[in-house]
Structures are given as C-alpha cells and as structure tokens.
Amino acid sequence: MYKKYSKKSGLPIDNCVYRVYTVYIRYVQSDEIQQSEEHLMEIYISNSSPKPIYEQITDQIKAAIISGALREGDPLPSIRFLAKELRISVITTKRAYEDLEQAGFINTVPGKGCFVAPQNPALHHEEALKAVEAHLQKAVEAAELGCVSRGEVFETLTLLYEGD
Numbered sequence: 001m002y003k004k005y006s007k008k009s010g011l012p013i014d015n016c017v018y019r020v021y022t023v024y025i026r027y028v029q030s031d032e033i034q035q036s037e038e039h040l041m042e043i044y045i046s047n048s049s050p051k052p053i054y055e056q057i058t059d060q061i062k063a064a065i066i067s068g069a070l071r072e073g074d075p076l077p078s079i080r081f082l083a084k085e086l087r088i089s090v091i092t093t094k095r096a097y098e099d100l101e102q103a104g105f106i107n108t109v110p111g112k113g114c115f116v117a118p119q120n121p122a123l124h125h126e127e128a129l130k131a132v133e134a135h136l137q138k139a140v141e142a143a144e145l146g147c148v149s150r151g152e153v154f155e156t157l158t159l160l161y162e163g164d
Contacts, residue, residue, distance in 0.1 A: 041070070041077075043086060053088055057096040065105050065116055066124050076106060076114040 043060055045053055064070045076082075079097055083090040097114055100106045107117045143153045 045086060045088075054092045054095040054099070057082075057086075057093065058099045061096070061100055062103070062105055065119060070116050072116050072118050074116045076116070078113055 041061075041064060043057060045056055049056060051059070061070070061076070070076075076097070077085070079093045080090055083093040086093070097106065097108070101108055101114075104117055104123075105119075106114050108114050139153065139157075142148075143150075
C-alpha cells in the first residue's frame with residue numbers, strides 16, 4: 001500500500017489522529033551579557049502508529065538535528081520535563097535519549113543535561129543513502145512482481161522526486 005507523507009512534518013498522511021506537543025527549551029548562556037535563547041521543538045506522537053513512542057521521538061529529534069533546526073551545543077529538555085510535557089512515561093523518554101546518545105546525536109553531561117553533539121554530515125548522508133537503497137530495493141521487488149517496466153519505475157520516481 002502506498003502512503004503519502006507530509007513534506008512539513010514527515011508524518012504519514014492518513015486518517016489517524018496525532019497528538020501534537022510543542023516543547024519549549026529555554027536556557028541562559030552566561031557571558032559578559034546574559035542572553036536567553038529559546039528553542040522550539042514540536043513532537044508529533046501517534047498512538048496508532050506501528051512505531052513505538054520512543055522511536056517516534058528519536059526519529060523526530062534526529063530529523064531536527066540533521067535539518068539544522070537543532071544545532072551543535074543546543075540543549076534538549078530534561079528527560080523528566082519532556083515526559084511531563086508529552087504526558088508519557090519517563091522510561092520512554094529515557095529510552096529515546098539513550099538511543100540518540102548511542103547513535104551519536106546527543107551528549108549527556110552529568111548534572112547539566114543533554115546537548116546536541118557535533119555532527120558528521122558524511123555519516124548522516126551515508127545513513128540516508130542506506131535508507132533510500134532499502135526502500136528502492138522494495139520498490140524494485142514490487143515492480144518485478146507486478147511486471148512494471150524499468151521505464152515506468154524511473155518515470156514514477158522522477159514524478160515523486162519532483163513532487164508532482
């Protein structure tokens with residue numbers, strides 16, 4: 001079954017109801033002049049999604065880091081605060097943060113919190129390429145099964161890539 005995905009949120013467009021939470025991250029940087037900076041992070045959670053909630057959180061934070069919405073050194077909300085704001089278990093947010101740290105997206109500083117880690121764009125590109133290859137392999141298998149020609153597959157891919 002073909003699913004359409006929203007370009008804005010990256011979520012599937014279906015008849016499911018999503019809970020949308022906006023989490024504000026505020027921190028003060030101590031320099032000669034005190035500056036207060038606020039980060040906005042929207043988290044979309046779907047109870048009807050086949051993905052577990054921790055994975056939905058992980059994927060969205062990864063996407064924000066890769067897109068540049070969250071930059072190196074930016075703080076993330078504390079595990080407890082995020083759990084409270086999303087109305088989910090602390091264990092769920094802890095699992096999401098552990099996965100992000102293991103994947104190298106965030107660093108945890110004891111007593112200070114979690115921060116966006118320095119990123120390697122080449123590594124992110126390689127991961128994206130690997131995911132594209134996996135999806136295209138499934139598309140090739142479906143095309144072979146349905147006797148869809150290579151030209152039709154290329155034409156469909158071109159249309160999808162152009163957004164028509």
